[in-house]
Amino acid sequence: MKKLPFYLAALFIILSCEDDYDESQASISEDLNYGMEEIQQTERYTDYGENAFIKTVDQAISTFSVDADGASYANTRRFIELGQKPPTAAVRIEEFLNYFTFDYPEPSNNETISINSEITSCPWTENHYLMRLGMKGLSIPESEIPDANYVFLIDVSGSMGSPEKLELLKTGFKLMVDEMRDTDKIAIVTYAGNAAVLLQSTFGDEKNKIKAAIDQLGSGGSTAGAEGILTAYEIAENNYIPNGNNRIILGSDGDFNVGPSTTHELVELVEEKRDNGIYLTVLGVGSGNLNDSSMEQIANKGNGNYEYIDKLEQLKKVFIHEKGKFYAVAKDAKIQISFNTDIVDSYRLIGYENRSLNEDDFVDDTVDAGEIGSGQTITALYEIIIKDNTPNSSVGIFDFRYKKPNTEESRPLSLTIANSSTSIGESSDNMKFATGVAAFGLLMKDSEFKGNASKDMILELIENSLGADEFGYRTEFRELVSSIEN
Template sequence: MVVTGSRITRGTPGAYVPPQPDTERYPSATPNPVKRTADEPVSTLSADVDTASYANVRRFIDEGRAPPRDAVRVEEMINYFDYGYARPLSSREPFAVTTAVVAAPWSDGRQIVHVGLQGYELPASERRPLNLTFLVDVSGSMASADKLELAKRSMNLVIDRLRPEDTVAVTYYAEGAGTTLAPTPGSQKLKMRCAVESLIARGGTAGARGMTNAYEQAEANLARNRVNRILMFTDGDFNVGVTDDKRLEDYVAEKRGTGIYLSVYGFGRGTYQDARMQAISQAGNGVAGYVGDLNDARRLFGPQFDKGAFPIADDVKIQVEFNPARVAEWRLIGYETRLLNEEDFANDAVDAGEVGSGASVTALYEITPVGGPTQMGERRYLENRIGRGGGDPSGEIGFVQVRYKQPGQARSELIQQVIANRAAGRVSAQPPESTRWALAVAAFGQKLRGDPWMSADYGWDRIIDQAQGARGDDPYGDRAAFVQMVRAVETLPGRREP
């Protein structure tokens, strides 16, 4: 007999027993509304390179359950994939901007504006030494193979990649907090592995004390010529000590000013606290990832680890202004928890996302061209503003701007680019492969979440067809696995919300 919380389930000792799903918590996010361009032509958002939602959604589907709506963050689903964007040539201007305008596959008469940012990939000679601190949750809730044991394997994958000039410290927290390894050079990998292996899960969860201890270790080896980063491994279940998100978020944001960033990696099921981990990682200028199995660990902590470890830009903000002479309405797909005010774009005091070496960011907008099937009724007394959009009304749909700071700098720099297509006639009948794939993933995320803007007759079969036609070169099988995940959704029972 296996005891899990207040439930008793028959089975063999050590066997996995599915926990109660309603203990998991996700950020509440209402799908973005449609905006009338004449009233609100500008969209501003913080760049997001997190992929936690994709891996977590796949975990639910693999277990035969529909994920909670708020667990589905469409932008993280889209940004899970590489789109092969054109690459920037220098770290001095670390982003290349790619745009496309195509027909919306799920809504006749509407179009999709695809905006892609590709980050500069630092050569080995430009990668600063790493000052890493592992912050490991060893509370009783982590005592399962898909939590602490998987976290240990993840840490060992990071250790595999360390150079002699890199350092790692290993800290932990349960009822209290401690350090099993002070900052140690990357040449002493056996010592690091022994420190990781010594971690055992038991007791409560003093997450706040563990965090302050981790920062103390990171500060002991702090240097401006290093990348100073804490990697937190947890299920997010802080049940002892300070657990108020705002207080932890404020503390992490304050420490961000010292040059130490915090990334959070979630593990396990049942007690997974996604909302808390999202808040903390965003305050820490880090990434948030979910590790459901060893494949996820290899993806996050193998070669792609560099995309989170070595920053190329801080406080990356994207702003798109639509031309009301060409665009009647628009809506941003996803990014509900990453929206900024228009005035935040040029305010260097406002925090935004960090982007690492070689990472890309994708944003999709659904627009209704002027004269198309608008979703908001005409206003009786609205002044006719058509033609006042600025730019060339025969070709300019919008204008994209990107603000970013070079790592460690206080003042931002600016990249600007026009979004254009011809004024008359159909948009491209065969969009770029990258756009077609992004549309398939966006359709899947929106339909899975039950967004009201999706056409009711746009079924799973059409999403599969869209994806199958855009798989292209798929060396690691990520796109093939996505198609299989969509097929699996067709057989799932109805959603049970927490």
Template sequence: MTKTLNFFSVVATLMLLSCGTQTTDGALTDPAVLQEPVHTEETRAIETDSADQVFLAASKSRVEVQESYVLPSSTPIIPMPNPPVSENRENYPKTPISPIRQVATDPVSTFSTDVDTASYTNARRFLNQGMRPPADSIRVEEFINYFDYALPAPDTTNTPIQISTERTQTPWNPQTELVRVSLQSYRSDFKTLPPLNLVFLLDVSGSMNSPDKLPLMQRSFNLLVSQLRPQDRVAIAVYAGQSGVVLEPTSGDQKAQINQAINQLRAGGGTHGSAGIHLAYDLAQANYLPDGINRIFIGTDGDFNVGTTSLTELKALIERKREAGVFLSVLGFGTGNYNDALMEELSNHGNGTAYYLDSYQEARKLFATQLAATLQTVAKDVKIQIEFNPAQVAEYRLIGYDNRLLAREDFNNDAIDAGEMGSGHAVTALYEIVRRDSEFRFSDPLRYQDDDLSDTVGGEIAFVKARYKLPDEAHSRLLSQAITDTPMQSSSQRQALAIGVAGFAEILRGSPYLRDWSINDAIDYIGPSLQEDRWGYRQELVTLMRNLQSMEHAD
């Protein structure tokens, strides 16, 4: 396969050379021509069949492709030959649904926060195409956290997180209750953010040659560029069969120059993402702002299928760089190759967020209406721990966060990595609980367990704790709040919205706990919140639910 690709690469290069003109010294003047990289001690071009050689070279030098991948719009495009993608290679990890826990033996629940939203937007892509998303692609927390619940927010970055809770009847099981635990972060104004040092690492491999991939990625990053300020800096690197710099760090007031570099990109070649990540970190570190925001954005379809090194090495690099203050976020595009598991894993290790962009509307959400949240981290390594009172609660289950669970002792261990929260981000978790005085149980009671428990803490149902670090600190801070046994009220609008969204996600992943609760029931819960739907996201959710209904009726 490698020899075949090399042959086609030579043919394509010769065809391009025939279109160029030469000066008296033999230099090609047409920037559309792919030039042979010049190898020197300061070389910026590498191309090798060995992943180990690539990593060694990338770690020692800057890597650049001279005018590669950049074609002016007036130049005819000669497609690069690529292996056809005949099968769907999208990858979703299998994660078991969290089971019922008995408070008598397992009273503490601990998990890392998650503000990723890729699972929801990816499911939206399927449903808009008339297909049911794979059950393994559904992460309930990413559905819930896609939406804004107008939660009370802290007013200072010194304490950037605030806890809020609510308890109501469970709509799908009248014998249980739903407890909502939410964290809301401080809301910044983009205009007041520190200077930005951004690197766009853009996938221009052959698999990106699709309208929902490279063109959408270009328009999305154009939108981010339109928001930049003079004090901000942007560099752009690309990767395909090889990686290169197409724009050195450039001031945010040079928008035309930045957009030109983005818009002239063309797709072709293999996918050597690992070398591109090395190069992006080199750029970010060389222009590091001690008092600024230093972040890499990867734009890709997730297809790291040619020339990559081991995932362990890649994650180790990303972890070292996050400790040095350079964070990594991942933006996924397109269908067929999307590697959901890898995208989430890379962003987790990079103290960033994984997004999936299925439309320009989603780009507007990330790079316009929620830009401060996308760029600025206000709290890192955020963990939540809830201890249930065995005198009040018999059983519980955490809805979602199945791949974010932590050991009890991890909560106080500052060496354990956890999720980040950007400016204005919210994290919401729902627990379904069985009260001790209820006759209902998911599991039979233990025969030899002492059933005589007295309430020693004055009617508390549970105790919520959250740990977080400020972005430039190594030691965590603690917040806590009790959930008391007060009379339940009818669901607030934010509670009803969270229940409706969670129920929809549970239906999609085939949860065994919903009984006969239906999509119509979920829509009824979302209904009241439609009155405050500035951007139409909630109405769109109802449309997706109707789409699923139509598919089920057709079956």
């Protein structure tokens, strides 16, 4: 892997040490693209394959956990901006969809989740249909979100020494400090050959003290990730806020190599800790030795979410524009679709391959599932085949279960999915954009189910469905699609 030219590395470090930055600085970081012509193929991903079509006569019920991650999309963007196609195992289409926020209705009737659905024609396979499922977490004003007890868990091992890793994380964490309220608390735990507490839990009215601690961070040594995780949980537990926002935010390239370091061992570790009311967000950074497989699984099993940080604009998305996601309004959120066998011949869930659940898991409140943050939207798509000459009845039932924060009993929601479809061109902006994103994922995965999906099809789908696009993420997606080869 080629190193950054010295002047670019120096510029990046200078930018990362600033408390604030403007659009011009962000654009400079986008131009850097780490200065690499190609990524070393030592990054680790897990290939979960693809969901196949299932006949409803064989299995009419489909059950899976929500997935609030967005890392796969940002990581794919990194590959494309470097002129490369991502490894197919790096593409998780559900994370493409859930990178974006959709215009779904707010919850009502004392619920913290709303659900909706829509059916339209499938543009990449004739005579097939797409069924969209939408979910939204309650948008809570910042002043009403409970006080936070954050622990920054930061990898400072030798592999984190490049500017696009530790320096980028330092910039992000300082952005988050700026967003803190005086009654929020932050502690900082670091790990290399062993774990250390750099900063005991400190209230947000001491921002300069917290930033000074962040500025001290430097890299060197091996990577005792398990020890760091244990220390972070200990600090979080010691400062636990009942009914508060208790969360560990782990920043790493995932290159764990000291002590318990396999994905299985680390997953077991966070599974032991997840029932104590502390959530886990995992932030992946860097290239070459990125262990995407491990970090994605740690987040999934640790009551949390996984994001990839590739540039300054992504820092703003995670730490400022969508900071409500750091407060979960729903946990152990599950979806179950009961298809009408008189209407639906077969179906295929697009993505969510590693989030499937057994049918009985849906009503079992001891089974772990996904979390949804304040104001966050979750989207899932099924490709379905409808029988000829079917009666005008429902396609099926959309059942949803979740737990409110600080409760252990799930709440059911249910929606009948009407057997009424539109052409894709007449569908909602939500449907058109989701379909375009899914088609992009099919192309990036070189899916056997991609049918006639193409660059031109995607651009046509999203051109008039960008919506308000307050922060420009949909516009950036259009530019990303435009940059790929046909």
